[in-house]
Amino acid sequence: MNIRHINTANRELHLIDIENELGTGQVKAADIARFRTFYLKANNVPADAHIVVASSSSQNLLESAFGWPGARTVWLPGHDGADRALLEIAYEENVEKRYDKVVFASGDHIFAEAAEALQNLGVKVRVFARAVFVSAVLQSACKDTALYTGKDFSLAA
Template identity: 30%
Template sequence: MSAPSRPDPGRLAVPRRSPTAPATAAGRPRALHVIDVENLSGCSAPTTADLHYVLRCYLTQVGIRPDDSSLAATDVVLAGRAAFVYAAAGIRFCVGMGSSGADRALLRTIDAGWMAGRFGALVIASGDGIFSEVAASAAARGVEVWQVSGRGGTSRRLQATARRHVRLALGPQRTEAAAG
């Protein structure tokens, strides 16, 4: 009696998920996560506790696998608190300045051509339309684009470009002003 044949690992098909299926890291190819902390939090001054909460929800509901790469960014005003929270979770961190500074800092790190050779998915944790062009460029190169939204708004253009959408189930936020 012969042993059961094993599928060729190079030919394993990733099952296609319906757009309403729960998001999990298990069915997703190796991913590059770019996380806009302020957009997920829904404000520019979340408390440290809220930063931890939003990140915990992201890790639970979207997931970052050990072979994924991740980078988060905020404006310089929030950088001290946010960098501590995200670095403690093993997520690289960068800082932007000015209007859309965090978005621009994240965009400077993404080269769609380079990324397409190393990652099967781009997870954009932001609803900002500024990411639409890089999302379209990645999708054109065969990269599966995910868009994750939190409390911040979501651009229709970005939504139209992404293949998968995840809305984090987040409770109400507390800002520093409200906590004080």
């Protein structure tokens, strides 16, 4: 039996809380598509990166699917639904064995523990968040933090 070894070297996982990144609970596909272009360039995302876009409503899930084609879209309903959906992935999908780098695209403090845990397991972790929405707890937990402002990216008027 020939078992192929999957090369996980330099693989990246991007866990994106789209509502947090856009600063609104009612996202639109056009804004997500604009953010996608900005995000990919700002983070120098390789073509083979695994992108997960999370939301807290089924409508936002649908908008995410149209706005970020090719991404895995997940959702859990209610308050912090997107956060909880992304944390399920971070904790339950053997991320430390599958990826060398994880980017949390959110400023929510709820990701601080997961960021620390992954770093302690040898995974490079980055936080990418809008400066006005980033938690001090999350910033202190992560060795690599990249912040952007409304000048860098803002919603269409």
